[in-house]
Structures are given as C-alpha cells and as structure tokens.
Amino acid sequence: MNNKEFISKLAKRCGITPAEAAAGVESFVAVMTERLKDNDQLNVSGFGVFEVKMRKERVSVNPKSGQRFLVPPKIVPAFRPSGKMKDKFND
Amino acid sequence: MDAKLNHSDLSALLAKQAEISGAKAELFTKAFFDIILEGLEKDGMVKINGLGTFKVTDVASRSSVNVNTGEKIEIKGHKKLTFLPADALKEKVNQPFAMFEPVEIDDSYVDDSEEPAEGEEIVQNEAQPVADDVQSEALPEVETIAEEPQAEETTTASEETVADTAETIETANEEIAQEEPSIEEVVPAAEETNKEEQAEDIAEEADENGATEEAVNKIKNSYPLTDTAKADETEEKKGGHALLYTLLIICAILIALAIYFYPVLFGKRDGGKKPVAHATSNTAPAPAKVVETIVPDTATVAADVAPAPKEEEYAFTMVEELAARSVGSIGRGDTLLYVADGAIATHTVAADETLVRIALKYYGDKRLWPYIVQYNKLDNPNGLSKGMELQIPRLQPAK
Numbered sequence: 001m002n003n004k005e006f007i008s009k010l011a012k013r014c015g016i017t018p019a020e021a022a023a024g025v026e027s028f029v030a031v032m033t034e035r036l037k038d039n040d041q042l043n044v045s046g047f048g049v050f051e052v053k054m055r056k057e058r059v060s061v062n063p064k065s066g067q068r069f070l071v072p073p074k075i076v077p078a079f080r081p082s083g084k085m086k087d088k089f090n091d
Numbered sequence: 092m093d094a095k096l097n098h099s100d101l102s103a104l105l106a107k108q109a110e111i112s113g114a115k116a117e118l119f120t121k122a123f124f125d126i127i128l129e130g131l132e133k134d135g136m137v138k139i140n141g142l143g144t145f146k147v148t149d150v151a152s153r154s155s156v157n158v159n160t161g162e163k164i165e166i167k168g169h170k171k172l173t174f175l176p177a178d179a180l181k182e183k184v185n186q187p188f189a190m191f192e193p194v195e196i197d198d199s200y201v202d203d204s205e206e207p208a209e210g211e212e213i214v215q216n217e218a219q220p221v222a223d224d225v226q227s228e229a230l231p232e233v234e235t236i237a238e239e240p241q242a243e244e245t246t247t248a249s250e251e252t253v254a255d256t257a258e259t260i261e262t263a264n265e266e267i268a269q270e271e272p273s274i275e276e277v278v279p280a281a282e283e284t285n286k287e288e289q290a291e292d293i294a295e296e297a298d299e300n301g302a303t304e305e306a307v308n309k310i311k312n313s314y315p316l317t318d319t320a321k322a323d324e325t326e327e328k329k330g331g332h333a334l335l336y337t338l339l340i341i342c343a344i345l346i347a348l349a350i351y352f353y354p355v356l357f358g359k360r361d362g363g364k365k366p367v368a369h370a371t372s373n374t375a376p377a378p379a380k381v382v383e384t385i386v387p388d389t390a391t392v393a394a395d396v397a398p399a400p401k402e403e404e405y406a407f408t409m410v411e412e413l414a415a416r417s418v419g420s421i422g423r424g425d426t427l428l429y430v431a432d433g434a435i436a437t438h439t440v441a442a443d444e445t446l447v448r449i450a451l452k453y454y455g456d457k458r459l460w461p462y463i464v465q466y467n468k469l470d471n472p473n474g475l476s477k478g479m480e481l482q483i484p485r486l487q488p489a490k
Contacts, residue, residue: 001130024105027105036180072192074185090170
C-alpha cells in the first residue's frame with residue numbers, strides 16, 4: 001500500500017475528499033514530527049510507540065581503503081510495535 | 092519535551108494544527124492507524140509520505156541457548172513490524188546535530204610530548220667537575236691523565252693511579268723499616284708521589300747527604316708504574332665520589348707519614364749532626380762526594396736513627412766479625428754506633444785509594460770510613476795523599 005492508496009482509503013473511511021485527507025495526513029505527520037523533534041514519545045495504543053534515539057559518535061573504517069572516519073552523533077526516529085501488533089502478524 | 096503523548100493528545104494537537112474539531116481529529120487519527128494496520132495485513136507494507144514506511148518482515152528461525160538452563164532452544168521464524176523513517180523525518184529530528192559531518196582521522200598524528208633526552212650531557216657535566224677536583228688535589232701524574240677528554244675514564248684511571256701510588260708508598264715504607272739511616276732517601280720518594288714540589292725540596296736536602304740518586308731512581312720508577320696503571324685501568328668505571336674519598340684518605344695517610352718522619356729527619360739536623368749517609372744501593376755516590384758531605388768533627392759519628400733492639404741484634408764486638416759480614420748484607424739496616432778502641436793496624440795510603448776503600452778493606456763495610464777519619468783526626472777527608480799513614484781503629488759497638 002503506497003501513499004496514494006493510503007490517502008484514498010483514509011478519505012473513504014472518514015467521508016472526506018482525498019485532497020482533504022491528504023492535507024490531514026500532512027498536518028498529522030507535521031504534528032508527529034514536531035513532537036519527535038522535542039524528544040516526545042508518542043504512544044499509540046494498539047499500534048506502537050514513536051520515539052527518538054540518540055546514536056553516539058563512533059569511528060568507522062572503510063574496509064577497502066583503510067580510511068578511518070569519525071561519525072558524528074545523531075538523533076534517529078524509532079518505532080516500537082506494541083505487543084498486540086506482534087501477535088497479529090504471527091497468527 | 093520528553094513527554095509521553097497518547098492518542099488523545101495527538102488528536103488534540105492535530106485539531107489545533109488543522110483547525111478542525113477535536114472529535115473530527117480523533118476520528119481521523121484513529122482511522123489513520125487503523126488503515127495502516129489494514130494495509131500491513133493486506134500488503135505487508137504501508138508507505139506514508141513524510142513519515143516513513145511500515146513493513147512486515149520475516150525473521151528466520153535461529154537456534155539460541157536458554158540463559159538460565161543452558162539448553163539449546165530454537166527460536167521459530169516469525170514476522171515483525173519494522174519502521175523505516177522517511178528522510179524528511181530523519182532530517183528534522185536530527186536537526187540539533189545537522190552541522191556534524193564525518194571526519195577522516197589522520198593516522199600520522201603523533202603525540203610528540205616527549206622531549207629529547209639529555210642524560211648523557213648531564214653525566215658528562217657531572218663528571219667534569221670531579222676530574223677538576225682530581226686535578227686540584229691529586230698527584231702530578233693524575234694531572235696529566237685528567238687532561239684526557241673522557242672524564243669518566245680519567246677519574247677511574249686517576250683512582251687506580253692513586254692506588255698504585257699507595258703501593259709505591261708501601262714499598263717505600265718497607266724500605267724505611269729496613270734501612271733506618273736512609274730515611275732521607277725513602278721519604279722523598281714517598282713525598283714525591285704526593286707533591287712534586289715538596290719532593291724536589293726534600294730531594295735537594297737529600298742531595299746534601301749524597302742520597303739524591305736513589306730518590307731520583309724512585310721518582311723514575313714511580314712514573315712508569317703510574318703510566319701502566321693508566322693504560323690498564325682505564326676500562327673500569329666507578330663513581331666520582333668514591334674516588335674523592337679515596338683520594339682524601341690517601342692524602343691524609345701521606346701527610347701523617349710526613350709528620351711522623353719529619354721530626355726524625357730535621358731534629359737530627361737541628362742538632363748540628365748530619366747523619367752519615369750509608370749508601371745502600373749499588374749506585375752509591377762517588378767517594379769524593381761523600382767525603383764532602385761529612386762533617387769531620389762529629390764527635391760520635393751518628394749513623395743511625397735506629398730503634399734500640401737492632402743494636403742488640405747486631406752486637407758485634409770483633410772487627411773480624413764485621414769483616415766477615417758479606418758485602419751483600421751491607422746496607423740492610425746497619426744502624427750501630429761504634430766506638431774506637433785502640434788501633435788494629437797502620438795503613439799506608441796507596442795511590443788512588445780512598446777512605447771508603449780502606450774501610451771496606453779492614454771492616455768489610457765501606458760505610459764505616461768516618462771512624463777512620465775521626466780516629467786520625469783528619470782535617471780534610473778528601474785530602475788523602477799517597478804514602479799517608481792511617482791508624483785503623485778497632486771498633487766496638489757503643490752501648
């Protein structure tokens with residue numbers, strides 16, 4: 001299911017036009033992004049948790065050239081599915 | 092900030108953002124996640140622009156170990172939900188660290204905190220003053236050695252030189268013990284190794300007694316000794332302080348020896364009696380010179396500074412016994428005083444005959460010629476002439 005299919009289904013479910021649904025999705029993603037930027041943890045019951053994680057700096061070596069690079073630290077978004085989700089796919 | 096937001100909080104935020112009612116927003120968000128679940132169940136993946144991709148992935152079965160029991164267990168293959176965040180989301184979340192970029196590390200970077208070692212220079216600087224001290228304090232031989240460039244070796248060499256000098260002094264002391272009248276000869280030799288100037292002074296004094304030659308010989312002997320010592324012992328290396336102490340001790344010993352023997356030497360001289368120089372070596376001074384040095388009017392010819400026991404040891408009463416003594420033993424500690432007791436013969440001086448030769452003929456000891464001078468009351472011991480008649484006295488040990 002790609003983005004277009006997702007929006008059309010969402011519009012159908014909510015009884016709104018796909019354009020409105022697309023705008024709504026965009027707004028919701030913007031909200032989630034803002035929250036994650038503020039290190040917030042988004043708990044969606046029955047689905048999972050959106051959060052951010054800190055990756056520390058590290059030294060990586062290019063195996064071909066032997067060059068060593070210092071990789072800077074970074075913050076990455078992460079998702080943890082809930083327990084229900086795990087069971088759902090293994091049935 | 093680090094807050095935990097639930098579904099309703101998200102809906103409220105969405106309502107605020109999209110300017111829609113809260114109920115509508117809540118419906119929307121609920122539909123949002125439900126449709127994701129449906130899409131995952133249907134296709135196994137859902138892609139949402141700006142957020143990322145949800146995927147159901149297969150996890151292969153693998154064997155593992157129960158950490159509690161140690162049993163091997165098999166984890167069955169299963170499916171799990173994964174989320175790949177979109178680049179836009181990653182970029183925005185990582186905004187605080189966006190300015191960082193990977194930096195290549197240069198392997199050639201070396202921590203050059205170490206400074207070049209200066210130990211050898213320090214050692215040389217320390218060793219040089221030691222050598223200077225040696226020069227100032229020590230023997231003339233040491234001075235010549237200390238001028239060599241390598242300070243450590245010179246200090247050791249000078250130390251060994253000192254030791255060798257001590258040996259010469261010891262041998263000199265032995266000679267002192269053996270031939271007491273010859274102290275003037277021995278002491279200069281010992282002093283010479285200590286200070287050359289002093290040695291020269293004493294050598295001059297000894298020259299008056301005709302004993303210069305032996306002193307000079309000793310001087311000559313001491314130099315080769317130290318030279319060989321210098322050549323042999325330069326390999327050894329020892330501390331400079333130990334050397335200094337050794338030098339000081341040896342100097343103290345030498346000074347003590349000098350103090351001990353000086354009264355013996357000069358005390359006699361002050362008394363107006365010059366000791367008879369018994370020529371003890373083969374390099375005896377010429378008889379004429381000896382005659383010059385002897386003061387004729389010495390009442391009792393003092394030929395010794397010997398301790399009393401030796402008199403008893405050599406208690407000869409007969410001239411024959413004196414003559415019977417081998418020439419080889421002459422000069423080894425004869426420290427007796429004799430008194431004239433009558434004449435045993437009358438000697439007519441032949442041509443080129445000297446008092447020494449006459450003494451050797453009658454007494455077997457050439458050192459006893461002053462008794463002849465004394466007995467005949469000769470004004471000029473050098474003035475022997477052919478045909479002169481001399482009374483040869485019978486000598487008996489004085490008591």
